[in-house]
Amino acid sequence: MSVVSFGTLLTSDGSKYSVLIKCKTNDKFLREKLKIDTQFHNEIIMYEKIVPFLLTCRSSMVSGLCGPSIPRFFYGRNSFDATVENDLIILENVNPSGFRLSEERLFLDYEHLVIALQALAVFHGLSYIAKHVDPVGFREVIADVRDTQWDSDGRWLVDGNTLETFGKPGVDRLLERDRGGDGNVHRDSESLRRFNELIADGDDSLRRALEPREPLSVLCHGDFNRNNMLFRYDDRSGRPTDVLLFDLGTPRYGSPALDLAFVLYMNTSQQLRERRWDELLDVYCAALAAAVPTGVRVPTRAELDGEMVASALFGVAHVSFFMPYQVKKIAGAGPSKCDGDAGTEYLADVVQHFIGAGYAK
Numbered sequence: 116m117s118v119v120s121f122g123t124l125l126t127s128d129g130s131k132y133s134v135l136i137k138c139k140t141n142d143k144f145l146r147e148k149l150k151i152d153t154q155f156h157n158e159i160i161m162y163e164k165i166v167p168f169l170l171t172c173r174s175s176m177v178s179g180l181c182g183p184s185i186p187r188f189f190y191g192r193n194s195f196d197a198t199v200e201n202d203l204i205i206l207e208n209v210n211p212s213g214f215r216l217s218e219e220r221l222f223l224d225y226e227h228l229v230i231a232l233q234a235l236a237v238f239h240g241l242s243y244i245a246k247h248v249d250p251v252g253f254r255e256v257i258a259d260v261r262d263t264q265w266d267s268d269g270r271w272l273v274d275g276n277t278l279e280t281f282g283k284p285g286v287d288r289l290l291e292r293d294r295g296g297d298g299n300v301h302r303d304s305e306s307l308r309r310f311n312e313l314i315a316d317g318d319d320s321l322r323r324a325l326e327p328r329e330p331l332s333v334l335c336h337g338d339f340n341r342n343n344m345l346f347r348y349d350d351r352s353g354r355p356t357d358v359l360l361f362d363l364g365t366p367r368y369g370s371p372a373l374d375l376a377f378v379l380y381m382n383t384s385q386q387l388r389e390r391r392w393d394e395l396l397d398v399y400c401a402a403l404a405a406a407v408p409t410g411v412r413v414p415t416r417a418e419l420d421g422e423m424v425a426s427a428l429f430g431v432a433h434v435s436f437f438m439p440y441q442v443k444k445i446a447g448a449g450p451s452k453c454d455g456d457a458g459t460e461y462l463a464d465v466v467q468h469f470i471g472a473g474y475a476k
Contacts, residue, residue, distance in 0.1 A: 116140065116149050121208050124189075133208040134189065139199045144201070153261045154364030155193040158204060160259055161363040162188035165334065168256045169241035172248040177408040184359045186235055207363070214345035214359050221441065223341055223382045230358045231344055231378060233402040235336070238360065239371050240406030240413070242333035247411045257334055263365045264325065271318050271432070278317025281435035285462030286311060292463065306470035313428060313475060324426045327369050331414045331422060337365035339374040341382050352411055371414070372422035375399060376430025381437070385464040392472070396420075427474045434465050 117137045124132045139151055146152060167187070187207035194202050219225055245253040265271060271278065286307070293300045301307045313320040336343070339360075346389030347357040367373070379388070379395060400416045407413055413421065469475060 116145070116151055116154070121210075122420075124205070132189070133192065133211050135186070135208045136208045137204040137206070139202050141200070150263045152195050152199075152202075153263055154191065155191070155202060155204065156195070157260055157263070157366055158362070158364040159191035159193055161366060162191065162279055164259075165256050165366075166241075168252065169245050169334075172253070172448055173241060175248055176244060176411075181429075184237075184357065185363070186359060209345060209359055213347045213349075214357075216468045217341055217344070217346055217355075219248035219341075222384045222387070223385065225391055226384065227341075227346065227355050227358075227396075228354070228378075228387075229398050230355045231339075232375075232395060232399040234344075234358045234360060235339060235374055235378070236399050236402035237406045238336065239333045239374070240403055240411075243403075243407050243411050243413050246330070257366075257368055260334075260366050260368065262367065263337070269318070271321055277314075278321060278432050278435065279314045282310075282314040282317075282462070282466070284459045285435060285466040286314075288459050288463035289466055301470075304470065306473070306475045307466075310466065310470050310475040315458050317432075320428055321432055325367065325369050325373070328422075328425065330412060331371065331418060332369050335367050335369055335371065335374045336360060336363065337367050337373070338362060339378045370422045370426040371403075372419065372426035373429045375419075376423065376427040377433055378430075379429075380465050382435050385404040385461075385468070388464075388468050392468070396423075416426075423472070424474050424476050427469060427472075431465055431469050437458070438462060438465075 117139055120136045120138070122134060122136065124134045125379045139146060139155065162185075169246065186209050189205040191204045191206070192202050217223060218226075223231065229330070242253070289301055289307070293302060343360065343362040345359045347359075347386060348354065349356050375396070379392070383392075396419060397416065400414070403413050438461050442458040442461065
C-alpha cells in the first residue's frame with residue numbers, strides 16, 4: 116500500500132542514520148480505496164503525539180518499566196491533497212539492529228507468539244496507565260485517530276462484499292466435513308446457527324465487536340499480524356528474543372480482544388489453537404499485569420474471556436477476507452483451485468474453533 120525505500124540519511128552535523136522512507140502510491144484509486152491518506156495521518160500522529168503522551172503518563176507513575184518496542188520516528192508529512200508526492204514517513208531502519216520478519220510466512224510458532232503477545236501486552240498496558248493517570252488527556256489525544264474499517268457508505272472494508280460472503284465458504288466446508296465423517300456434528304449446532312446469524316448481519320455484528328466497552332478498552336494496534344512484526348533472534352539458538360511492532364496506520368480504540376483475535380486467528384495453525392489457545396491468553400494476561408504499576412486496572416482472565424466473546428469476530432472477519440489471498444500468495448504458482456481449497460480449509464478450522472470456544476453468543 117506504499118512505496119518503501121531504504122538508505123542512509125546524512126544530517127548537517129555529520130551524523131548518519133539508517134532509515135526507512137515510506138511514500139504513497141501514485142495510484143489515486145488505490146489511495147482512496149485503501150484509505151492510505153488516512154493511514155498516513157494515523158501513523159504520524161501515533162509517533163508524534165499519542166505514543167509520547169502514553170510514555171509521559173507511564174513515567175509519571177514509575178520508572179524502569181519497559182516501553183513499547185517500535186522503530187524510532189524521524190519525520191512525517193501528510194497533506195490529504197494533490198501533492199502526495201511530497202508525503203512521506205521516515206523511520207529508523209531496524210534491520211542493522213538484527214530485526215527481521217519471521218521466516219515462516221503463514222503461521223507463527225508458540226515461541227514467536229509468546230514474544231509477540233508480551234509486546235502487545237506492554238503496548239496495551241500504556242493505555243491502562245494513561246487512563247489511570249490522565250483519562251481526560253487520553254481521550255483527547257486519541258480523538259484524532261481516524262477510522263480505516265468502514266467506507267463512506269458505512270460498509271465494511273470492501274464495497275459489495277459482506278462478512279457473510281467471505282465467511283460462508285468456511286461454514287459450508289465445515290458441514291461438508293460432517294457429511295464425510297461422523298454425521299451432522301455441526302449442522303444442528305446452536306453455536307453454528309448463531310455464527311450464521313452474526314455473519315448474515317455482518318456490518319452490524321462487526322460494529323458491535325468494534326464498539327469500545329469501558330473500563331477495559333485500549334488503543335489497539337489494529338493490524339497486529341506477522342507482517343507487521345520484526346523479530347530479533349539469538350545468534351546461537353536461532354530462537355526469537357525480541358519483537359518490534361510497526362505499521363501503526365490502523366489504530367483504533369476498543370477491546371484488547373480485537374488485537375488478540377486478529378493475531379491468534381491470522382497466525383496460528385489448527386493444532387496450535389487446539390493445544391495452546393488458553394495458554395497463550397494466559398501469557399498475555401500475565402504480561403499485561405507485569406506491564407503496569409500496582410493500582411492500575413487491567414482485565415482479569417475471566418474478563419478477557421468475556422471480551423473475546425464480544426470482539427473475537429473481528430479476527431474471524433479478517434481471516435475470511437485475507438487468508439485465501441495469503442495462501443495463494445505463499446503457494447506462488449500452485450494450482451489456483453488447490454490454493455483456494457487451502458484457504459477455505461483454514462477458514463473452516465477457524466470457524467470451528469470460534470464456535471467451539473463459545474465465542475458465538
